[in-house]
Amino acid sequence: xxxxxxxxxxxxxxxxxxxxxxxxxxxxxxxxxxxxxxxxxxxxxxxxxxxxxxxxxxxxxxxxxxxxxxxxxxxxxxxxxxxxxxxxxxxxxxxxxxxxxxxxxxxxxxxxxx
Amino acid sequence: xxxxxxxxxxxxxxxxxxxxxxxxxxxxxxxxxxxxxxxxxxxxxxxxxxxxxxxxxxxxxxxxxxxxxxxxxxxxxxxxxxxxxxxxxxxxxxxxxxxxxxxxxxxxxxx
Numbered sequence: 001x002x003x004x005x006x007x008x009x010x011x012x013x014x015x016x017x018x019x020x021x022x023x024x025x026x027x028x029x030x031x032x033x034x035x036x037x038x039x040x041x042x043x044x045x046x047x048x049x050x051x052x053x054x055x056x057x058x059x060x061x062x063x064x065x066x067x068x069x070x071x072x073x074x075x076x077x078x079x080x081x082x083x084x085x086x087x088x089x090x091x092x093x094x095x096x097x098x099x100x101x102x103x104x105x106x107x108x109x110x111x112x113x114x
Numbered sequence: 115x116x117x118x119x120x121x122x123x124x125x126x127x128x129x130x131x132x133x134x135x136x137x138x139x140x141x142x143x144x145x146x147x148x149x150x151x152x153x154x155x156x157x158x159x160x161x162x163x164x165x166x167x168x169x170x171x172x173x174x175x176x177x178x179x180x181x182x183x184x185x186x187x188x189x190x191x192x193x194x195x196x197x198x199x200x201x202x203x204x205x206x207x208x209x210x211x212x213x214x215x216x217x218x219x220x221x222x223x224x225x
Contacts, residue, residue, distance in 0.1 A: 006156075033212065043157075043202070043215040050211070059214070090156055102147055102159035103213060110154070 003027050006091050006106035013081055013113055021076045021109045023091035032074040033103065035090040036060060043090065049074060081113045120203060120216040128224050133190040135219040137203035138183075144206045146179055147213065148188050151200045160188075160201075193223045 004025040013019055025032070030051045035043040035058075045058030049068040063085070064078050074093075078085055088110050092103040121136045139146070145164045149157040163170045163179045163186070170177045176189040190197055200220050204213040 031211065035215075040200075040218075040220070042217045045212055045214070048212055058212070088154075092157075102162050103149075103157070104159065105149075105156035107156045108154075 004091060004093055004104050004106040006089075006109050008109060009107065010110050011112070013111070015082055015113055017081050019078050019081055019111070021089055021091075021111070023074045023076070023106060024072050025074075025093045025104070026072060027093060027095075027104065028071060029093035029095055029104070030071065031094045032068070033092045033094075034058070034064075034066060034074070034076050035092065036062065037088045037090055037108075039088070047076065081111075083113045086111060086113050120201075120219050122219060123217065124220045124222070126222040126224060127193060129193060129195055131193055133193050133197070133221055133223075135188045135201050135203075135221070137186045137188070137216050139186075139203075139205045139214075139216075140184065141205070141207045143181070144208055144210075146177075146186050147204045147206070148175075148177060148186075149202045149204060149215075151202065151218070153199075157202065190221075193221075195223050195225050197221060198223045 007022045032049045034047040036046050037043045044060035046062040047066040049055050055066050088108045090108045091106045094101045094103045119138050147162045148160045151157045161172045163177050174191045179186045200218045202215050202218045204215045
């Protein structure tokens with residue numbers, strides 16, 4: 001369906017653990033994004049990047065951090081997971097050619113913190 | 115909502131009927147996009163309409179944009195069971211290069 005891959009697909013982890021959600025794309029897109037979505041709800045932008053070594057916080061405050069060392073890779077890390085972090089995390093990318101290009105989304109990681 | 119309202123929140127129709135979903139937004143935009151999300155999956159880009167366009171077609175999809183009313187509609191004609199999904203509108207505000215999503219419309223097509 002898409003050339004953007006998220007792993008793991010599902011993750012159940014205990015409170016206090018450190019986790020990294022992986023996101024990789026093979027399209028050479030400069031722009032990448034992380035959205036958080038609770039079931040049946042809207043998407044909230046938590047992080048984005050316009051290219052290597054560029055990261056910005058999104059509209060929704062998040063305790064997670066991101067890095068962009070390579071164009072194709074945009075991992076998201078939670079240093080200490082809490083039950084409030086339980087949600088679906090969606091990664092997306094788009095071409096950096098000014099406004100007007102659609103996003104390609106990964107299949108998401110459904111995170112449950114117990 | 116950070117974006118605005120989508121209407122209706124849920125829609126259930128019979129296969130073969132047309133489905134119309136509406137989206138309102140709050141800011142001046144560069145473009146508006148529609149996405150489909152099947153249950154528990156990522157979003158799929160359907161169609162993009164720029165702020166200087168009023169109508170756009172793609173297969174069975176028709177999108178309209180009224181910038182004076184800050185609203186858009188998505189029409190799916192001759193609906194199929196496979197169209198069952200949630201549909202989201204998203205806007206790219208002027209001066210921004212990120213999308214803000216609406217709350218979505220959950221569409222159910224009954225066979």
